[in-house]
Amino acid sequence: SSELTQDPAVSVALGQTVRITCQGDSLRSYYASWYQQKPGQAPVLVIYGKNNRPSGIPDRFSGSSSGNTASLTITGAQAEDEADYYCNSRDSSGNHGVFGGGTKLTVL
Amino acid sequence: QVQLQESGPGLVKPSQTLSLTCTVSGGSISSGGYYWSWIRQHPGKGLEWIGYIYYSGSTYYNPSLKSRVTISVDTSKNQFSLKLSSVTAADTAVYYCARVWFGELLSPWFDPWGQGTLVTVSS
Numbered sequence: 001s002s003e004l005t006q007d008p009a010v011s012v013a014l015g016q017t018v019r020i021t022c023q024g025d026s027l028r029s030y031y032a033s034w035y036q037q038k039p040g041q042a043p044v045l046v047i048y049g050k051n052n053r054p055s056g057i058p059d060r061f062s063g064s065s066s067g068n069t070a071s072l073t074i075t076g077a078q079a080e081d082e083a084d085y086y087c088n089s090r091d092s093s094g095n096h097g098v099f100g101g102g103t104k105l106t107v108l
Numbered sequence: 109q110v111q112l113q114e115s116g117p118g119l120v121k122p123s124q125t126l127s128l129t130c131t132v133s134g135g136s137i138s139s140g141g142y143y144w145s146w147i148r149q150h151p152g153k154g155l156e157w158i159g160y161i162y163y164s165g166s167t168y169y170n171p172s173l174k175s176r177v178t179i180s181v182d183t184s185k186n187q188f189s190l191k192l193s194s195v196t197a198a199d200t201a202v203y204y205c206a207r208v209w210f211g212e213l214l215s216p217w218f219d220p221w222g223q224g225t226l227v228t229v230s231s
Contacts, residue, residue, distance in 0.1 A: 030213050043221055045218060088155075099147075101154045
């Protein structure tokens with residue numbers, strides 16, 4: 001079992017806002033990073049640190065954190081945002097990495 | 109910019125050792141400031157962190173795989189490698205390599221990733 005918990009599936013209407021969450025005790029001490037993965041492709045970093053976007057990631061993607069929960073928000077979801085999203089951080093020991101189980105985002 | 113490419117056999121027999129190499133181009137693996145990591149993804153499943161290595165050789169492994177995993181680095185070839193021993197069908201997965209940054213609060217992020225390579229364990 002993963003130390004980071006994500007909802008398996010979330011849906012959003014085109015153009016609306018969606019929040020994908022990641023819960024875990026280690027998130028009280030560390031930030032999560034977020035990855036988008038489309039079928040047959042390698043994951044792509046979309047958010048890291050407090051709320052940082054790599055070059056080329058649209059500004060509709062944002063991150064936040066509160067307590068033991070990290071969130072990835074997509075404001076104005078587009079059809080091309082339909083993908084699996086994974087969070088990552090350190091585990092509760094701080095010595096190892098861990099991924100959440102992933103959230104499948106459907107854009108309706 | 110930095111690019112990573114995995115290479116190695118696509119088919120490994122049960123009980124044997126899986127060996128993969130990640131070649132780093134566009135930057136030096138020994139420039140410091142980053143770790144290098146292996147991650148895998150079982151078919152249709154989520155991502156699983158395998159381990160990190162620093163260019164100096166310091167390693168951190170997933171506790172669930174630690175007894176079978178070795179990650180090493182060859183700075184002269186700008187490569188790092190994964191060995192996973194005593195494989196079974198449960199080790200069939202796409203294996204990715206990635207560069208790891210540690211930033212605010214020493215929190216990690218992985219960027220970039222290699223394209224991934226499918227390794228099937230079967231006789």
